[in-house]
Amino acid sequence: MNRVLNIIVFSGAGMSAESGIETFRDSNGLWENYRIEDVATPQAWAKDPDLVTNFYNERRRTIIQATPNDAHLGVKSLEEIGEVLVITQNIDDLHERAGSSNVLHLHGNIRQAKSSGPNQEKEYYPIDGWKLDHTTICPDGYRLRPHVVWFGEDVPCYEEAAIQLDQADILIVIGTSLQVYPAAGLIQFAAKAQQKFIIDPKADELCVPSDFIKLNAQQARVSQP
Ligand SMILES: NC(=O)c1ccc[n+]([C@@H]2O[C@H](COP(=O)([O-])OP(=O)(O)OC[C@H]3O[C@@H](n4cnc5c(N)ncnc54)[C@H](O)[C@@H]3O)[C@@H](O)[C@H]2O)c1
Known part of the structure; x- marks a missing residue:
C-alpha cells in the first residue's frame, strides 16, 4: 500500500x-506607514492600547473584505x-x-481575540465583525487583546x-x-x-x-x- x-x-x-492585503516589507508594504514598536509589541499595547487596537481593527476590516x-x-x-x-x-x-x-x-489569527493576562493561550474568542472592543474583560479579569503574536513574544x-x-x-x-x-x-x-x-x-x-x-x-x- x-x-x-x-x-x-x-x-x-x-x-x-x-x-489586496499589504505585505510587510515590500515597497508600499504595511510597515512603511507604521513603526513596529508603536503597534506590534507588548510595550505598545501597555502604552497605548487604543492605537494598537485601532491598527488591528483596520487590518481586520481589510481582511474581512478580501477573498x-x-x-x-x-x-x-x-x-x-x-x-x-x-x-x-x-x-x-x-x-x-x-x-x-x-x-x-x-x-495568531486576527479574527480572534485572547486575554491580555498571563494565560492568554488558553482560550481564543471569535471577534464578531471588524471591531474588537478592548475594554471587554475576560473571565480571568484581564482585557481582551487581538490574537496576534507581537514582536518580542x-x-x-x-x-x-x-x-x-x-x-x-x-x-x-x-x-x-x-x-x-x-x-x-x-x-x-x-x-x-x-x-x-x-x-x-x-x-x-x-x-x-x-x-x-x-x-x-x-x-x-x-x-x-
Ligand atoms: N496577510 C497577513 O496576514 C500579513 C500581512 C502582512 C504582514 N503579516 C505578518 O508580518 C510578517 C511578515 O513576514 P513575511 O515573510 O510573511 O512577509 P514579508 O512582507 O517580509 O515578505 C513578503 C514576501 O512576499 C513576496 N511577495 C510579494 N508579492 C507576492 C506575490 N504576489 N506572490 C508571492 N509572493 C509575493 C515578497 O517578494 C516577499 O518575499 C509575518 O510574520 C506575518 O505575520 C501578515
Whole structure:
C-alpha cells in the first residue's frame, strides 16, 4: 500500500498580496506607514492600547473584505494528492476560507481575540465583525487583546510546527521574505523532505539552503498541470 504523501505549505504575507492585503516589507508594504514598536509589541499595547487596537481593527476590516486568491485555492487543491498542513505566518484567515483543512497559525489569527493576562493561550474568542472592543474583560479579569503574536513574544505553536516539518515529504514555501524569526528558522526542520520549493517573486534573492528549487510566482503558475 502506498504511503500518503505528507505535504507542508509554509506561507507568508506574499501569499495574500494578490487578495489586496499589504505585505510587510515590500515597497508600499504595511510597515512603511507604521513603526513596529508603536503597534506590534507588548510595550505598545501597555502604552497605548487604543492605537494598537485601532491598527488591528483596520487590518481586520481589510481582511474581512478580501477573498482568497488562486494561490490559496491551489494550496487547497494539493489535498487531492496528499495530506496537507499549511503552516502560515499570516494572521488572515484566507487559507481557511479557501477550504484548506489543516492550518497552523504561527502568529495568531486576527479574527480572534485572547486575554491580555498571563494565560492568554488558553482560550481564543471569535471577534464578531471588524471591531474588537478592548475594554471587554475576560473571565480571568484581564482585557481582551487581538490574537496576534507581537514582536518580542514567544511563538506558541513553534514546537508543534517543528515536529510536523520533520515529517514532511514535500515542503513548499510561498510568499515570505524569511526575515521574521523564529518563524523563518522553522524550514530547517524539514531536513528529510525529498522536495523543497520556494515560490516568491524575489526567490532568487532569498536565503534558503541549496536543496530548494526556487520559482518566481509566474513560473509556479505556468507549471501547473
Ligand atoms: N496577510 C497577513 O496576514 C500579513 C500581512 C502582512 C504582514 N503579516 C505578518 O508580518 C510578517 C511578515 O513576514 P513575511 O515573510 O510573511 O512577509 P514579508 O512582507 O517580509 O515578505 C513578503 C514576501 O512576499 C513576496 N511577495 C510579494 N508579492 C507576492 C506575490 N504576489 N506572490 C508571492 N509572493 C509575493 C515578497 O517578494 C516577499 O518575499 C509575518 O510574520 C506575518 O505575520 C501578515
